[in-house]
Amino acid sequence: MFAFAVRRTAAAIPVLVMVSLIVFFLMRLLPGDIIDLIVSQAQVDVSEEMIAELRRQYGLDKPVYVQYYVWVRQILAGDFGLSFRSHQPVIEIILPRLMPTFQIGLAALFFSSLVAIPLGAISAARPNSIWDRIGAFGTFIGASMPYFLVGGLLIYFVSLQLGLLPPSGFVSPTDDLTDSIRHTIMPAITLALSLTAILIRQARASFSDVLQHPYIRTAYAKGLSETRVVVQHAMKNALLPIVTILGLQLGVILSGAVVTETVFAVPGIGRLLVDSILGRDYPIVQALVLLIAAAVVLATLLVDIVYGVLDPRSSRM
Amino acid sequence: MTAAALKIRGLCVQIDGRFDVVKNLSFSVCPGETVCLVGESGCGKSISALSILRLLPPVARSVAGEIYFNGQNLLGLPESELRRIRGNDIAMIFQEPMSSLNPLRTIGFQIAEVMMLHMGWSRAAAWARAAELLEIVRIPDVPQVLDGYPHQLSGGMRQRVMLAMALACKPAVILADEPTTALDVTIQAQITGLLAEMQQKFGTAIVLITHDMGLVAENADRVVVMYAGRKVEEAPVQEFFQHPAHPYSRGLLNSLPQLGAANSCGQERLKEIPGMVPALGDLPSGCPFFPRCEHSDGICREQFPSYESVGIDHIAACWHPRAMEENQQ
Ligand SMILES: Nc1ncnc2c1ncn2[C@@H]1O[C@H](COP(=O)(O)OP(=O)(O)O)[C@@H](O)[C@H]1O
Ligand SMILES: [Mg+2]
Numbered sequence: 001m002f003a004f005a006v007r008r009t010a011a012a013i014p015v016l017v018m019v020s021l022i023v024f025f026l027m028r029l030l031p032g033d034i035i036d037l038i039v040s041q042a043q044v045d046v047s048e049e050m051i052a053e054l055r056r057q058y059g060l061d062k063p064v065y066v067q068y069y070v071w072v073r074q075i076l077a078g079d080f081g082l083s084f085r086s087h088q089p090v091i092e093i094i095l096p097r098l099m100p101t102f103q104i105g106l107a108a109l110f111f112s113s114l115v116a117i118p119l120g121a122i123s124a125a126r127p128n129s130i131w132d133r134i135g136a137f138g139t140f141i142g143a144s145m146p147y148f149l150v151g152g153l154l155i156y157f158v159s160l161q162l163g164l165l166p167p168s169g170f171v172s173p174t175d176d177l178t179d180s181i182r183h184t185i186m187p188a189i190t191l192a193l194s195l196t197a198i199l200i201r202q203a204r205a206s207f208s209d210v211l212q213h214p215y216i217r218t219a220y221a222k223g224l225s226e227t228r229v230v231v232q233h234a235m236k237n238a239l240l241p242i243v244t245i246l247g248l249q250l251g252v253i254l255s256g257a258v259v260t261e262t263v264f265a266v267p268g269i270g271r272l273l274v275d276s277i278l279g280r281d282y283p284i285v286q287a288l289v290l291l292i293a294a295a296v297v298l299a300t301l302l303v304d305i306v307y308g309v310l311d312p313r314s315s316r317m
Numbered sequence: 318m319t320a321a322a323l324k325i326r327g328l329c330v331q332i333d334g335r336f337d338v339v340k341n342l343s344f345s346v347c348p349g350e351t352v353c354l355v356g357e358s359g360c361g362k363s364i365s366a367l368s369i370l371r372l373l374p375p376v377a378r379s380v381a382g383e384i385y386f387n388g389q390n391l392l393g394l395p396e397s398e399l400r401r402i403r404g405n406d407i408a409m410i411f412q413e414p415m416s417s418l419n420p421l422r423t424i425g426f427q428i429a430e431v432m433m434l435h436m437g438w439s440r441a442a443a444w445a446r447a448a449e450l451l452e453i454v455r456i457p458d459v460p461q462v463l464d465g466y467p468h469q470l471s472g473g474m475r476q477r478v479m480l481a482m483a484l485a486c487k488p489a490v491i492l493a494d495e496p497t498t499a500l501d502v503t504i505q506a507q508i509t510g511l512l513a514e515m516q517q518k519f520g521t522a523i524v525l526i527t528h529d530m531g532l533v534a535e536n537a538d539r540v541v542v543m544y545a546g547r548k549v550e551e552a553p554v555q556e557f558f559q560h561p562a563h564p565y566s567r568g569l570l571n572s573l574p575q576l577g578a579a580n581s582c583g584q585e586r587l588k589e590i591p592g593m594v595p596a597l598g599d600l601p602s603g604c605p606f607f608p609r610c611e612h613s614d615g616i617c618r619e620q621f622p623s624y625e626s627v628g629i630d631h632i633a634a635c636w637h638p639r640a641m642e643e644n645q646q
Contacts (some may be wrong), residue, residue: 214413223404223435224434237420296477
């Protein structure tokens with residue numbers, strides 16, 4: 001198991017190298033850099049010499065491949081550098097932003113599993129029933145509603161019209177748990193919608209497949225009720241592929257976070273990413289993208305381990 | 318004659334609401350008796366067995382007939398009452414030992430579950446009994462197998478587990494659908510031996526589905542021959558082997574290897590009946606066997622023959638059973 005984890009981690013290194021290269025060069029392909037922004041916002045005229053001096057200070061005067069080399073050496077030494085805009089260490093800026101994203105993402109995952117797995121199971125056990133139709137409709141809605149629309153509708157009706165939940169911002173659970181939960185619900189539901197659509201389809205397909213197996217007939221032949229057959233004999237088997245899907249949804253959650261955090265003004269990494277790209281804050285964007293890539297790699301590794309625990313046949317790990 | 322443990326009357330099963338896969342099937346099994354349901358594959362044996370416990374696949378539906386168990390018609394029973402009979406009074410063993418057990422649940426759980434369900438036993442009591450049952454079906458290393466999973470066992474061992482599961486609630490009837498077809502010959506004999514042993518001990522009525530005449534010779538008390546969804550002959554086993562009345566039965570028996578050894582594979586043997594089982598969509602009117610029958614004439618094409626007595630406890634549905642017997646001599 002340990003050897004397996006080490007091997008998988010090693011296999012992730014080329015992926016991370018690729019990601020670092022892409023984000024590094026892509027950022028520099030965007031028109032304008034931090035210096036242009038500073039100059040455009042300056043009240044006074046800035047001389048050519050001063051611009052050159054600024055570029056030198058930010059390390060942007062060297063050729064791009066040299067900049068990359070410098071950056072990679074820094075990272076390998078555990079230093080993500082300073083933010084271009086606030087001049088604070090990148091790590092110190094990112095760390096407090098992780099919690100809101102993590103909390104909302106986890107809540108979204110929880111909501112969508114809670115809805116999608118039972119709905120998928122019932123749809124599979126009772127094809128063409130009312131539940132199956134609700135599931136199909138939910139899939140359609142979830143897949144076709146953009147985040148900003150759902151978020152906007154929720155804010156309008158739930159917050160502004162009914163005044164039930166706060167429309168924006170975030171409160172740490174350590175400060176005020178209830179208020180933290182109240183701030184989490186709407187962004188999490190928004191984020192959960194497309195995830196739920198994906199999961200309902202997956203769960204239905206997975207349960208339909210499992211329910212075809214001869215051991216399901218054996219379970220019925222024992223005298224088990226439909227509910228017990230599904231829960232005791234189909235659930236675990238059907239969840240195996242769903243676990244894989246869940247792990248791979250981390251990417252969906254993080255990309256969704258970019259929009260939902262903007263809509264709900266949540267100070268998470270999604271919003272930090274947007275702000276940093278707009279502000280041409282290269283060190284933060286690079287660190288964030290690398291972090292997200294590492295998280296996705298870690299999630300797939302975790303999925304494989306969970307899979308191994310759930311499935312007694314995969315002892316080859 | 319003792320009262321039948323299970324009595325099937327006029328069972329008809331349709332697929333897609335159109336095709337008759339089982340038509341007007343009647344037979345019964347008495348306690349302690351083994352009835353073998355024989356016929357080529359596709360003739361409706363499994364469908365018949367599945368309809369007894371109402372476990373038919375969604376495309377199939379029993380449209381007529383009665384199935385009596387304990388004076389109740391199983392086909393008219395509410396689902397909740399039927400569940401109390403499944404696995405408890407009537408147990409079923411399937412052909413595929415590889416896929417009939419849940420790969421993700423322990424063997425112990427799968428056996429104990431049925432006792433916790435029907436007898437209301439505690440987990441501990443049910444597991445203890447599961448261990449005893451595994452001993453009874455002669456599985457070695459019982460504690461290890463209890464906590465193990467199906468993929469760790471061979472096909473024969475899995476079928477023993479299925480057998481232990483079927484025996485758990487001491488059922489009055491066991492429906493065994495080709496329980497040994499997927500196993501090799503020595504294991505086959507062990508499994509049927511175990512079945513016979515349990516039958517002697519508990520007086521179980523057994524419906525054994527097979528297309529292996531060797532198994533029939535060794536295990537059956539009575540034989541029911543099916544062809545294209547119809548029963549075409551029913552006879553006590555000795556009578557069946559000595560005086561088969563239906564040309565199809567004769568075909569089945571003629572294709573048995575000379576010394577009566579049950580060791581060559583079934584498909585080879587059946588080649589000796591010319592022609593093929595008709596497809597569901599184009600069953601001929603009249604006797605379904607007439608296109609393959611050397612004795613068929615005009616009447617065979619027009620009408621399905623009625624069941625006539627052709628010996629003691631021996632009935633057949635054939636227009637020319639006697640002619641056949643004469644030919645034989
Ligand atoms: N799930 C199913 N869907 C459609 N047709 C089926 C299904 N199961 C069985 N049949 C048809 O019913 C007939 C009888 O099948 P079966 O009872 O399994 O035969 P046997 O057990 O005698 O080999 C066959 O013609 C088969 O094609
Ligand atoms: Mg069959």
